[in-house]
Amino acid sequence: MATPTFNNFDSEKKRVLEDKEDASRKGSIDAPVIELVKYINKQEDYYTTSSCSGRIIVFSENTQTGKEGTLWLLTSHETVSIDNVLSILKDRDIPISCYTYYKFEPFVLHVSCRTLEHAQAILRIAVSSGFKNSGISVSKKNKMILSVRSTQTLQSPVAFDGKLIVTEQYLCHLVKISNEKLEDNFQRIERFYKLVREVCIPTEPPPPIKPNCLNNSHSLLKVQEKKKERVDDDTSNHDYLESIDQLFH
Known part of the structure; x- marks a missing residue:
């Protein structure tokens, strides 16, 4: 059986990478993953279509209009403090009938790939780096998009009509947990970038990535040690990888 291949891969890659307009609300690549994105885009058989390094957000959403009435109160790709969050929740004028949510969103990356292999x-x-919710989608034209993502999302309503519906102690726990998740998220990105460099053929010596904006140093596993270790101690993860092989071979 022939291997699925996206015939227009090269022309599509050129078009996407030459398009200077960033479609995201922020309008640019997040600093913690710039080197990773650049490195992947230099590879002959890959290019990225979207990314987010992970973030902590606070937003209000109208119960009737939904996303169309979303008010963004905080977006941070670094850890946040409880004082900052409380200040935002108490000092901003929130429209009536709006719930305010505190949310952590982990790293996500979409990569277009030349072939299924x-x-x-x-x-x-991605899976061995901790992004166990990753997967591959194939369009009718055999365009293959790899989604790198995890299951670390955290979300909780914290206010309604501009008034807190949780205690400050509860908010403190949310901030603490989300900050820990963000740090762990950056460590996973670091592992992922290291392993990507081992698989892809570099066009030039890749620069080291420093995704952790908190200036915490995280040691990387040696290549030799990584090859000797199992991909994951979780047997369900092992079964998942086997099922992927059976599906596409």
């Missing part, structure tokens, strides 16, 4: 190679890396 190329997508599978990065999928294995």
Whole structure:
């Protein structure tokens, strides 16, 4: 059986990378993943289509209009303080009938791949790096998009009509947990970037990535040690990888 291949890969990659307009609300690549995105885009068989390094957000959403009435109160790609969050919740004028949510969103990356084999190679890396919710989608034209993502999302309503509906102690726990998740998120990105460099053929010596904006140093596993270790201690993860192989071979 022939391997699925996206025939217009090269022309589509050129078009996407030459498009200077960033469609995200922020309008630019997040600083913690700039080197990772640049490195992938330099590879012959891959290019990125969207990314987010992970963030902590506070937003209000109208119960009737939904996302159309969303008011963004805080967006941070670094850890936040309880004082900052409380100040935002208490000092901003929130429209009536709006719930305010505190949310942590983990790293997400979408990569277009030339063939299914190329997508599978990065999928294995993503899963072994801790992004166990990753997967591959294939369009009718055989366009293969690898989604790198995890299950670390955290969300909780914290206010309604501009008034807190939780205690400050509860908010403190939310801030603490989300900050810990963000630090762990950056460590996973670091592992992922290291393993990607081992699989992809570099066009030039890749620069080290420093995704942790908190200036915490995280040691990377040696290549030799990584090869000797199991991909994951979780047997369900092992079964997942086997099922992927059976599905596409």
